[in-house]
Amino acid sequence: MLRGVLERLGEYGNPVPRYTAPRCLLERQAVGGCDACHATCPHQAITLGPLGQSVEIDPQACTGCGLCVQVCPSGALEYDLTASLQSVRDAGQSGEGAASLACSQSGAGGPTLPCLGRVTPALVSAAGAWGIPLTLLHGECAGCSVGAPDVPERVRRVVEEAQELRAATGQPAQVNVRPATPEDRQQAGRVSRRGAFAQLLRAGRQQVAQALPERPLPFVDWSDPEKRVPEEWRWRVRTLTPAPPPEAGVHWPAPLVDDSCIDCPVCSNVCPTEAITRERKPEGGVRLLLNLSACTSCLACVRSCPPQAMHPQEEWLPAAFQALVLLRDSDSVM
Secondary structure (H helix, E strand, C coil): CHHHHHHHHHHCCCCCCEECHHHCCCCCCCCCCCCHHHHHCCCCCEEECHHHCCEEECCCCCCCCCHHHHHCCCCCEECCCHHHHHHHHHHHHCCCCCEEEEECCCCCCCCEECCHHHCCHHHHHHHHHCCCCEEEEECCHHHCCCCCCCHHHHHHHHHHHHHHHHHHHCCCCCEEEEECCHHHHHHHHHHHHCCHHHHHHHHCHHHHHHHCCCCCCCCCCCCCHHHHCCHHHHHHHHCCCCCCCCCCCEEEEEEEECCCCCCCCHHHHHCCCCCEEEEECCCCCEEEEECHHHCCCCCHHHHHCCCCCEEEEEEECHHHHCCCEEEEECCCCC
């Protein structure tokens, strides 16, 4: 029994993000592949496996900064969003009416993340959907042992991406990215002197979530179509509130197909979430269908298309998220 408890405790505090191989563009053998996580990691914790067709993470070198997750175009790498989203929501429902998230090295009070590299567009968009002003506090990034010197710039790009998504709702997120000040650090000191027990009582589940070490996410059950879509993109769809007007364009890059298509299966084969499905018709020919809500905008299909018949469309009407989009209906098959 004691051994089981120790094993469970050993799982917590593991900073390594979950890697879902079927979502990785290397595993999918997309043309051009992808080395974004390897190129981004500031600690050389990520290497590309044999023949460059998989991702391997060194748990001893990984600091959990989240920068690889931030740049992964397909959601193959991810962290649990629950604690951060709950923290923002709880703060908005409290008397303060505003939320903050600070990097662990900033010394600021309130909810913390190992690094602001964990901030994603879904988190920012959720704050906008809930109408909660969000302040993101960072420390001295230049010499940080957890993240990278350019984390503030990366976070601002994440905010810009979230604002592009939110533009269709007419309600942009209220976000401020700034370094922690002495006042922020003094607030942390005042909170700690009141005692951890009282702090947990006052802040409830928000502080409990922050106090518990992190546990790795379970493996994705690929047999469940809903689980194939990363939580990040599921939350992006959920946060499209207030509902955009029917004629508003929602920024969500995804493919269209022109008449030069040869009806081959490449696009559906490389799609990391199987958002593109290829159906053979009983009478002959094929139908290409797109589940826009499942599309991560990686555009591996566009790069991999042999006749270059696929092209990205930047904006879609809200109705396109409610039903499958017919990309092509052909009477012949390759």
